[in-house]
Amino acid sequence: MRDVFLPRSLEKLWTYLDESPGALVFAGGTDLLVKTFNGFPEGEALVCLDRIDELKEICQQGESIWIGACATHSGMVASRLVRNTLPALWKAVGEIGSPPVRNMGTIGGNICTASPAGDTLPPLYAMKAEVEILCREGARRLPIAQFIHGPGATGLQKAEIVSAVRIPKPQGLNLQHFEKVGLRSALACSVASLAALARLSPDRVVEEVSLAWGSVAPTVFTCPQAEETLVGRPLCAASLREAAEIVRHRVRPISDVRADAEYRRTVAGNLLLRLGTLS
């Protein structure tokens, strides 16, 4: 049997983590508890962050949006701030799992799970989000691309938690898009996904673009070469086809029960082509 701790403050949390340095920390439990109920990893205590109110807040801090690690996906869907300022993330969180999964799962959990298919991750990469990491001694921040090392692997050290994600408020972008392809519309892991943010001139010339794909590489896939191909040209079928070709060459997808690698490669490019159909 494992102990389960429900600290109601950060101070209590640090005390628990001092006592049980090997404890497994979770928030919603939609990922970790699937594993612990099947017996692995063994023996470690569980610490649930879900009662620590200060980790649930969503607010604007200067030019950034600060989302506490324990903000649920439902909480973000309901947040006017997220909807109005971070529409790509808002779209992504609304498509995660299912309503009960969204009531439980959190943005911090999605980040720490570090699944290649984590749906909050492509928008966070595209927006150059920073992960806030907290321990008793203090806080540090890492760009999300540096925080996530590989599938299930992050830069989180023992006795540290992810406390929040800080997202620079997108400025002057008139295209903020997320699209996920799964095997069905709900309760389905992404087979491939794309977050795209761009500033287009009135005649649709790409002045700035940021692209990030999910489920097509061990971590979220970004492609500066494809972005460079698009910048300075109108967002049209020809430029998108060129960029999509680059993307299809560079992604590193795997084959699994949901899709084979070739399909993911094709869809990764096609998701980009579909930007041409957005008004």
Add this chain to the structure above:
Amino acid sequence: MKISFHLNAKEVSVDVAADRKLVRVLREDLALTGTKEGCGAGECGACTILVDGDPRLSCLMTVAQIQDRHVTTIEGLAANGEAHPVQEAFIEKGAIQCGFCTPAMVLASVALLDKNPDPTRGEIREGLSGNLCRCGGYVKIVDAVEAAAIAIRRGNPK
């Protein structure tokens, strides 16, 4: 570990291992077998219960997490012996085949109608998208939720 919570509007305490799966405690210790364990991985919704009014998955919670929360299971909907309008509508519309998904489907519908008393068929499908019916009886389930919405809006408890 002693865990106290509100279950179907009554205060209860259980003395169980803190890391037990909530759905097992509900079924095995509290004899509330309406809540089903399907996939055990958050992919079918059969174990849906309401926690503080919101649908959550009792197969992905330790019992410890329920401390001080308000839990509603299917048994709590007809606590006074009279079926909830959603239950009535499921019966009337024949929205039940094998019945395994039904308790969770009903609870998800109750939560949906609580937030959105006049949903479109699309919103009903979205609201129930976390609950799989392997009999494939979705059309009648959506019919039932539509009918229940009308009944509740008319203030007709039946």
